[in-house]
Amino acid sequence: MQNKINFYIVEYAINSLLRQKYKTIFISIVFSMLVFLLSSLFFITNSIKYELKQTLEALPDITVQKIKGGRHYDIDVSTIDEILDIHGVSGAVARVWGYYYFENAGVNFSLVGIDEYEEQYKKSFVDVAANLDFTKPSMIVGEGVKIVMDKNYYKDYFNFIKPDGTLKRVDIAATFKAQSELESNDVIVMSKENVREIFDISAQKATDIVVRVANFNEVATVASKIKLLYPDTRVITKDDLKISYQNIFDYKSGIFLALFSVSLFTFFIIIYDRVSGLSSEQKREIGILKAVGWRVDDVLKEKFYEGFIVSIFSYLVGITLSFAFVYIFKAPLLQNIFLGYSQLKTSFNLPFVFDMQTLALIFFLSVPIYIAAIIIPSWRSATLEADEVIR
């Protein structure tokens, strides 16, 4: 290989950078900020995606909803028996749940009903079912719910307003914390009868039906069979959800990136401008270098080494800063982009996810663009006439 790195030129490049202190510092700061912003965004997305994936793993394989007039409607509990007859189905549970709007705080609680002896469709509910007292109206609430209720002076119980206007008093038994905060923060778990009473759902109806399939590969077939049996239902598999989540996040970060490309362009221009503005001192320097025998190629090489050093350095600084920002300081401000505007925000902690691909992505969006910006200015200065500039 002919392209060996010439360490003397590297040393010269470093010294040259140190000599133009302010220029170097300016470029590094701008560059680092850019990398920092970009990588913070991707780190946050990655973490949220990771959390969602965990949530999804806990979700049932198939969810069956009844659709009437294009809208979600209560489904007959008796549907379960026929679904259970399909080969490959290892379990089906009718879920009773809904959103309860608590006007005082302006938040939505997710009310989930469970039965004491039925098989729980979510692992995190197994513990809850064991601890919940089914003999009297009591509930177990997520941490976020607990805080909201405390603020409104509901320390030990909460009054739900039923559709007919009467009150239903339910005691707060305990708070629970699931693996992922995304799924537990706004959740209230209580017995199915209580949820039915609060939402006025009759005993023959349920919100939807979740189906478990023993063999993962059969999910698609089972789903199509259910769809054939009940044409008026919407059958959602876990994979559908996964895909739509990935699409949402790819879309969100894609839009951001599209907007961001404007600042990349600006960055390009700034660098181009900064690098091409040579002081008479620098011109003389190049003249002297050429006079003592440097070839155009050597000067070019030196310029590119400078570029590489600055860009790799700023890249690393930017990445490190954003690691700290996202995973140590929990990305204040920036994470709001992804959270939506619900009052009872899911205050999740961002789990640490190390993804080589993201680092590569940020690398490709920063270093090559910087190098591209310095190609022409470097060439210009490298081909300066020695006699003209020294004179």
Place this chain on the structure above:
Amino acid sequence: MLLTPEVLTILILNIIFAIFAVVAFVLSLRIFLKWDANSTSITQYELEKQSYLAATIIKYIFTIKVPLFIFFIFALDKISNVITGAMCAAGVVDATQSGMYLIVLKIINLYLFAYWLRIHTTDISDKNQPYTRYKFGLFLGLFFLLMLELALDFSMFKDIEIDKMVSCCGSIYSSSSTSALSTLFKIDNSLLLMVFYTNYFLIVLLFFLKKRYLFSALNALFIPLSLVSLILFFGTYIYELPSHHCPFCFLQSDYYYVGYFLYFFLFMGTFYGLVVSFVKDSDSSYKISLLFNSLYVILLTLYILNYYIKNGVFL
């Protein structure tokens, strides 16, 4: 149109490539037409200066393209999560009409650009710069291939429809498929392996005999042979599954990214094998070629041995 960050990144870089490639093209054209190493005119002096810029731009494009190619495959693997039916990059490539051509074109371009670079280094290390006209003439052709590649990149990402069902690699690379590939599966494995290993040993033999053109020809033959044998035979040992023939799946983490190594070895080995015909004083090229070709063959053979030792039978 797929708006994932990966795709956008590739497209943004492609735009930069396109702009710079046009600049390099214009310069190359002028150099190609007016270059006269013996002249002392001002134009010639200007051209010499400009040749540096053109060369730098081409070098830049190639240097970024190599890692970007890997990133491209990576991105395809990731997109495969979203597309119905696709389980690895093969499905995404198959999702559009231009996908397969694009991959082939990308690989050809990598070889050509690498060749250009090799010529370039020989050229500038010589005082007389004997290849200057030739290399810029070469770039005039390369430019169109590059532009075609960039255009195909764009059209492929534009055409991918998320909702459309595509084939999984398991069905694309199988003997039952109706595609052109199914005819490949009629080839007898033992015959194929015999040819593959014979080819390799001939390469080793010619390494000692130093017959330039034969060595290159065998290396050229080694590329398709390796790919076919990889799909038909060696792949199944990597997956330890007799029915799985996909040349993309082993790029994924499940197989420790071994595909990247395999393709890298194959590329380096055959590229330097081809180079010996085109560039004089290529002793080091012989060595590099043999080294990487051997690594490729050894790695694949180890997979088979490993399987045999573990299970006591062949697939």
